[in-house]
Amino acid sequence: MTPRARERAQGVVALLSGVLFGLGLAVAGMTRAEKVIGFLNFFRGWDPSLMFVMGGAIAVHALAWRLLQGRPSPLLSARFLVPTRRDLDVRLLLGAAIFGVGWGLGGFCPGPGIASLPTAAPTAIVFVLAMLAGSYATARLDPLVTRALKRS
Amino acid sequence: MDIPLDWIRALQGGALIGLSASLLLGLNGRVMGISGIVGGLLAPSAGDVAWRALFIAGLVGGGLVALALMPGAFSAGSASLGLVLLAGLLVGVGTRIGNGCTSGHGVCGISRFSPRSVAATLTFIGTGALTVLLTGGGAR
Numbered sequence: 001m002t003p004r005a006r007e008r009a010q011g012v013v014a015l016l017s018g019v020l021f022g023l024g025l026a027v028a029g030m031t032r033a034e035k036v037i038g039f040l041n042f043f044r045g046w047d048p049s050l051m052f053v054m055g056g057a058i059a060v061h062a063l064a065w066r067l068l069q070g071r072p073s074p075l076l077s078a079r080f081l082v083p084t085r086r087d088l089d090v091r092l093l094l095g096a097a098i099f100g101v102g103w104g105l106g107g108f109c110p111g112p113g114i115a116s117l118p119t120a121a122p123t124a125i126v127f128v129l130a131m132l133a134g135s136y137a138t139a140r141l142d143p144l145v146t147r148a149l150k151r152s
Numbered sequence: 153m154d155i156p157l158d159w160i161r162a163l164q165g166g167a168l169i170g171l172s173a174s175l176l177l178g179l180n181g182r183v184m185g186i187s188g189i190v191g192g193l194l195a196p197s198a199g200d201v202a203w204r205a206l207f208i209a210g211l212v213g214g215g216l217v218a219l220a221l222m223p224g225a226f227s228a229g230s231a232s233l234g235l236v237l238l239a240g241l242l243v244g245v246g247t248r249i250g251n252g253c254t255s256g257h258g259v260c261g262i263s264r265f266s267p268r269s270v271a272a273t274l275t276f277i278g279t280g281a282l283t284v285l286l287t288g289g290g291a292r
Binding site: 007009010011012013014015016017018019020021022023024025026027028029030031032033034037040041042043047048049050051052053054055056057058059060061062064065068073074075076077078079080081082083085086087088091092093094095096097098099100101102103104105106107108109110111113114115116117118119121122123124126127128129130131132133134135136137138139142 | 186187210219240244275
C-alpha cells in the first residue's frame, strides 16, 4: 500500500470509529445527562446501568487488545501508540479529580458532549465550547507554570 | 428474572464503544480517548490532524444518525447554562492535566490494565459522585 493510500484508509477507519462511538454512546444512555448524574448518585436511588456501559466496552476492547498484542504492528500503521507509563503522580490524580467535578456538575464527559451537538441544545454547545477553552488554556499555560516552578 | 432494558441497552452500547476503540487501535494504532483526540486538534502538528478531525466528524455524524433514529436518547439535563459553562471548563482543564477522560482512561486504559487509568477512573468517578452528592443529585 502506498503511504497516500494508507493515510486515506486510516482516515476512513477514524471516521467509521467515530460514527460507531457516537451511536454506542446514544444506545448506552450516555447522552442523557440526568442518567449520567443518576449513575454518579450512589447515595440516593443509584442507577447502575452505566456500569454496564463500561463493562461491555472493556470486555470487547480488552479481548481485542489481548489479540492485538500478538501482532508486531497495527494493520495500517507502523506501531501501536499507547501510553506505557505505569506510575501514579499528582498530576494524573489532580486532573482526574477536577474532571470528575465537571462531569458531576453537568452530566457530560467529552464524548457525549460532542455527540450531543446535533441536538443544537444550548447546554451541549456551551459545554463543548467551554471544554475546548479549558483544554486549550491549560495546554498553553502548562509550560509556563512548569518553567516558573523549575526556576523558583 | 427480568433484566432491566436499560442494562441491556447499556451493554449493547458499551459493546459498540469497545468495537470502535478496537478498530481505531487495531488498524490505526491509536487510543480512542476523546479528550486526547480533541487536544491534538487544539495544538495541531503536521500529519496528525486529518484522522483526528475525521474521528470527531464521525462522532458528530453518529450523534446525528442516533438523533434521527432515537430522539429520546438525548437530553441535556437540568443544569443552568452558567453551571454547564463551569462544568465544561473543569472537564477541559482536568482532562488535559490528567491526560484523559472516560473513554481514554475508563475504557481504553482499563482494557490494557493500566494502573494509571484505573487510578484516574476511580478518582473521577469518586469526585463526580461527591459533586452529585453535594449538589443534591442534579445541580440546577
